[in-house]
Amino acid sequence: MDRAPNEIEALTTQLARLPGLGPRSARRMVLHLIQRPDQSLRPLLAALERVAQTAQSCACCGNISTLPVCEICTDPRRATGEVCVVEDVADLWAMERGAVFRGRYHVLGGTLSALDAVGPEELRIPELVARVRDEGLREVILALPATVDGQTTAHYIADALGTVDVQITALAQGVPLGGELDFLDDGTISAALRARRAF
Amino acid sequence: MDRAPNEIEALTTQLARLPGLGPRSARRMVLHLIQRPDQSLRPLLAALERVAQTAQSCACCGNISTLPVCEICTDPRRATGEVCVVEDVADLWAMERGAVFRGRYHVLGGTLSALDAVGPEELRIPELVARVRDEGLREVILALPATVDGQTTAHYIADALGTVDVQITALAQGVPLGGELDFLDDGTISAALRARRAF
Structure with a gap:
């Protein structure tokens, strides 16, 4: 260059x-774009412009959307009384690709971390507690990462919701689909064994 | 999604x-962009806009530039009488990163290909012949890919320049820097052996 x-x-x-x-x-990428101004460069520019003008955080769940309140929060069919707590928008999108969960979300924006000085206030946890109380939610599903910080955050949320009448669940841990035992870490195998079920 | x-x-x-x-x-990438509107999305948008407005093909060599004639063609220090023939702009940029060649370029825009029906007219070969004649160039360096189509194109160009008084050279073939013989293909080893030099 x-x-x-x-x-x-x-x-x-x-x-x-x-x-x-x-x-x-x-x-x-730059060469590709410049050599295809009409098929690639201009459409990308237009798409980027529209996103720059419209993208915003959903005031309710923290999802990224082009509306003040996102499509999921405003969809009446998704008012199932279930809210799925995720670390970030990427995880929300991953859950949506799974296409199994039909409730709503709450994006924390991170996990609690003593090292990075991330406390509950940075994480929209107070908003979650208020939402559970105000919307009279039935179930809070903790879909947080299976890391130390993720699980610390899950326990903190369970504590914070201790006085609220709501069922708290978490994603199952076990052998991933297509997972070969030989290639799995010991922690996953132990967790799958502890959580074994009738067959 | x-x-x-x-x-x-x-x-x-x-x-x-x-x-x-x-x-x-x-x-x-989209998440990264949306979550950093001021550090990432807007600067990228502005850079893309400027390129969309200004990028064009150099009328002389075929390089991509923001000027009608590119910086290399207008640089008087690069009027060395040497022109380096490359397949495309990516190869021109690769040569420039090498920072050894100080002459000018001629971008063919591809290589001759019977299968893809690419003939000399599609490739700016007539423009090359005219340039060599009109600018009184001293040397044409063929920096074409070491593929069948690349070498066919090189031979075609040498033929087309047959009546013009100009030296025609090609990049050396041999062992790449850091190349271990064990990992090289047989063709490269044969070529390097045939082109062996006094040590």
Whole structure:
């Protein structure tokens, strides 16, 4: 990129900062875009512009949406009384791809972390407690990561909801679909064994 | 992305079409962009806009530039009488990263291919012949890929320049830097042996 023109270099730099991209793949993308102005560059520009103008956090669940309150929160069919607590929007999208859960969400925006000084107030936990109380929710499903911080956060939420009349559940732990025991870590195997069920 | 809002889904689709990206990495990029509107989304949008407005093909060499004639062609220090023939702009950029060649370029826009019905007229070969004649160039360096189509194209260009008084050279073939013989293909080893030099 030694002698590449400045505007093109600036775009490459911007793209190279995105997750999963480096200078090499960014250069390839820039060439691809410039060589296809009408099929690729302009449609991408228009799509990016619309997102920049409209994307916002859902005031209710914290999902990313183009509306003040997201499509999931406003969908009356999803008022099942179940709310699924996730760490971030990526996890919400992953749950939606599973297409099994038909309730609503609550995005924490992270997990409790003493090291990173993330406390309950940073995490929309007070909002969750208020929501459970105000909406009279039936079940809170904790879909938090199976990490130390994730499980600490799950316990903290269970405590915070201690005085509220609501069922608290968590995602099952066990052998993932297609998982071969030989390639699984010991922790997963122990958890699957402890949670064994009648067959 | 089942329930993701339409504008966000449209952006993901656009990004997923770029080389090296799939739906998964595109989603990660979209989330990254939306969650950092001022550090990431808006700068990328501005950079993309400037490139969309200014990027064009250099009228002389075929490089991509933001000027009608690119920085390399207008740089008087690079009027060395040497022109390096490359397949595409990505190869030109790769040569520039090498930072050894100080002459000018000629981008063919592909290689001759009977299968894909790419003939000399599609490849800016007539423009190359005219350039060599009109600019009184001293040397044409063929930096074409070491593939069948690349070498066919090189031979075709040498023939087309047969009546012009110009030196025609090609990149050396041999063992790449850091290359271990054990991991090299037989063709490269044969080529390196045939082109062996006094040590």
